[in-house]
Amino acid sequence: MRPILDIAAALDLHPDALMCYGEHMAKLRLSALPKKEAKPKGKIILVSAINPTRSGEGKTTVSIGLAQGLARIGQRVALALREPSLGPIFGVKGGGTGGDRCQLEPSTRINMHFTGDLHAIGAAHNLLAALLDNAIHFRSELDLEHRQVFWRRVLDVNDRALRQTVIGLGGRLNGVPRETGFDITAASEVMAILCLSEDLADLKARLGRILVGFDRAGNAVTAQSLQATGAMAALLQDAILPNLVQSTEGVPAFVHGGPFGNIAHGCNSVIATRTAAACADFAVTEAGFGFDLGAEKFFDIKCRSSGLWPSVVVLVVTARALRIHGGGDPASPGPIQEIERGLAHLEHHVHSVRAFGFEPVIAINCFEGDTQQELATIEKGCTQLGLTAALFTGYTDGGAGAEALAHAVIAAVAQSTPPVRYLYDLDSPPEEKIAAIARTIYGASHIELSRTARKDLERIRSLGYDQLPICIAKSHLSLSGDPTLGNHLSKFILPVESVRIAAGAGYLLVLTGDIVTMPGLPHDPAAHRIDLSEDGEIMGI
Known part of the structure; x- marks a missing residue:
C-alpha cells in the first residue's frame, strides 16, 4: 500500500485537506469538499448488475477493476463506493471490499470498524430513540401517543431475535x-440522510424532518420537535466527511456510507460521488444489488436529489447468475440451455437501463469454472441485443483484466450524452409511482396494496408527503417480491405490505413481499471463520 498522502496527491489534494487515520486511511475535511453548486468536471460511471445469486456477482470487484483498468490506460480516475456493513461481513459475504487483485485497502480495517461512520450513525439513530422514549416517560408537552410511535432502534449485526421486541418492562x-x-444500521433513515445530504446545513435540516410518530391529536412528531437535531448532528460531525483509501493498484477510492439496496436506496454518499467526480476525469460508482433495486434508486432518488447524472451504465453479468435464472445450479455448469434461458433475464435489465436513456456496456465477470461455451453464449446474446460486451478477469488479473472493459466504457462515453430522464413525476400519486417502477423495472402486471398499505397511503396524503419519490424494499434475488422466482417473469403481482414515511431522507419506503429490515445470520455464518492471530492480525475476511 502507498501512503495515503501520496494517494491524495494524485488527486491534487493537499495534506492540510486530510484528517488522517494512520498511514493508509483519511477523511477529507469540510473545507476540501466541492461546493454543491459547482458542476463536477469528471464523468460518472455507474456500475450495476443483473439480479445476483446469494453470494453476489462481484459488482464491487468489477467497479474496482474497471477503475484500475482505466488507470492502466492513462486515465485519471477515482472510485466512489459504499462502506461494508458488519451484518453481511459476519453473515453471508464475509467481506465487502472486492476480491483478490481488485480490493480496497486496507481491506480488514475497512471491513471491520473503518473510521467509525456506521457506529456514529447507529449512535445518532439510537439517541433519537432514547429521547423519544424519554419524552413518553415524562409525559412531555408533545403528548406522544406511544402506540403511534414507529421509530425503531438499530444495530449493525444481523440479529433476527431483535426484529420484534417489547421495551419498558420492569415498572414505572x-x-x-x-x-x-x-433494524440493521444500513437500513436506518439516518444512514440514508447522511448519504443524500449535500453539506452540514442539509444534514441538520434532514435530521430535523425525521418523522418518529404522532401525538394523541394525530399530529406528526419530528426529531426537531424532540430537540434532537443538534445532538444527532454532533454525533455525525466526522461521519459526514468522506473517507479516502486506495485500491490494490493504488487507485484513489472515496468509501462513504452504506445503505442496503434491498431495504434502502443502495448508493454511497452524494458527497463522496461529487468529490470523486470533482477530483478525477472519471468517477466509478456502484448501486447496490441488481439494476432493479440500487440503480433505479440511484436515478430516481440520488440523481433527482443531487443533480448528478452518470455518463455511462455498466451492467455486470455472470454465467452463474444466468444459470440460476435459467433454472440451473449456480455452482456448476449444466446444459448450455440454462444460459440461453437466463439471457431473457439480462434482456429485461437491458430494457430497464434503456428506460433511463442509456445503452449499457456489459461486463461479463468471469469465475473459475465458467466454460468457454458459456462465455461465448453470453457474448453472442449481447451481440444480438446490440450491446458492447467485454470479458472481465480482474479478480485474478487486476487492472490488466479490465482493460477491454475500460476501452469499451471510454468509447461509450464518447458516443453519447444521455439526457436526464426519471421514471415518474413527483406530483403523480404514490400508487402510480410504485406501479411505474413495478411495471417498467420489475415487469409486474400491477401492484396489490394490503389494507395496512392503503391506510399508510391515506395518512401520507393527509400529511402532505405524497409528492416524495419512492424507495421500494424487496428481494434482491428476483425481479419479483419472491426470492424463489428467477429469470424474467411476466404478469406477476407485486404485493405492497406497508409504506413508511422517511421524511428526512426524502422518500417513501415501500415494503413488499416478505422483506425484513433486520436480516438474520445463515446456518453457517462467516463469523465462524473470522479470527484474530497472536500477532494481532485479523484472519478469515
Whole structure:
C-alpha cells in the first residue's frame, strides 16, 4: 500500500485537506469538499448488475477493476463506493471490499470498524430513540401517543431475535411498555440522510424532518420537535466527511456510507460521488444489488436529489447468475440451455437501463469454472441485443483484466450524452409511482396494496408527503417480491405490505413481499471463520 498522502496527491489534494487515520486511511475535511453548486468536471460511471445469486456477482470487484483498468490506460480516475456493513461481513459475504487483485485497502480495517461512520450513525439513530422514549416517560408537552410511535432502534449485526421486541418492562422507572424492534444500521433513515445530504446545513435540516410518530391529536412528531437535531448532528460531525483509501493498484477510492439496496436506496454518499467526480476525469460508482433495486434508486432518488447524472451504465453479468435464472445450479455448469434461458433475464435489465436513456456496456465477470461455451453464449446474446460486451478477469488479473472493459466504457462515453430522464413525476400519486417502477423495472402486471398499505397511503396524503419519490424494499434475488422466482417473469403481482414515511431522507419506503429490515445470520455464518492471530492480525475476511 502507498501512503495515503501520496494517494491524495494524485488527486491534487493537499495534506492540510486530510484528517488522517494512520498511514493508509483519511477523511477529507469540510473545507476540501466541492461546493454543491459547482458542476463536477469528471464523468460518472455507474456500475450495476443483473439480479445476483446469494453470494453476489462481484459488482464491487468489477467497479474496482474497471477503475484500475482505466488507470492502466492513462486515465485519471477515482472510485466512489459504499462502506461494508458488519451484518453481511459476519453473515453471508464475509467481506465487502472486492476480491483478490481488485480490493480496497486496507481491506480488514475497512471491513471491520473503518473510521467509525456506521457506529456514529447507529449512535445518532439510537439517541433519537432514547429521547423519544424519554419524552413518553415524562409525559412531555408533545403528548406522544406511544402506540403511534414507529421509530425503531438499530444495530449493525444481523440479529433476527431483535426484529420484534417489547421495551419498558420492569415498572414505572423503566419507561412505558410498548412494542418496537431493531433494524440493521444500513437500513436506518439516518444512514440514508447522511448519504443524500449535500453539506452540514442539509444534514441538520434532514435530521430535523425525521418523522418518529404522532401525538394523541394525530399530529406528526419530528426529531426537531424532540430537540434532537443538534445532538444527532454532533454525533455525525466526522461521519459526514468522506473517507479516502486506495485500491490494490493504488487507485484513489472515496468509501462513504452504506445503505442496503434491498431495504434502502443502495448508493454511497452524494458527497463522496461529487468529490470523486470533482477530483478525477472519471468517477466509478456502484448501486447496490441488481439494476432493479440500487440503480433505479440511484436515478430516481440520488440523481433527482443531487443533480448528478452518470455518463455511462455498466451492467455486470455472470454465467452463474444466468444459470440460476435459467433454472440451473449456480455452482456448476449444466446444459448450455440454462444460459440461453437466463439471457431473457439480462434482456429485461437491458430494457430497464434503456428506460433511463442509456445503452449499457456489459461486463461479463468471469469465475473459475465458467466454460468457454458459456462465455461465448453470453457474448453472442449481447451481440444480438446490440450491446458492447467485454470479458472481465480482474479478480485474478487486476487492472490488466479490465482493460477491454475500460476501452469499451471510454468509447461509450464518447458516443453519447444521455439526457436526464426519471421514471415518474413527483406530483403523480404514490400508487402510480410504485406501479411505474413495478411495471417498467420489475415487469409486474400491477401492484396489490394490503389494507395496512392503503391506510399508510391515506395518512401520507393527509400529511402532505405524497409528492416524495419512492424507495421500494424487496428481494434482491428476483425481479419479483419472491426470492424463489428467477429469470424474467411476466404478469406477476407485486404485493405492497406497508409504506413508511422517511421524511428526512426524502422518500417513501415501500415494503413488499416478505422483506425484513433486520436480516438474520445463515446456518453457517462467516463469523465462524473470522479470527484474530497472536500477532494481532485479523484472519478469515
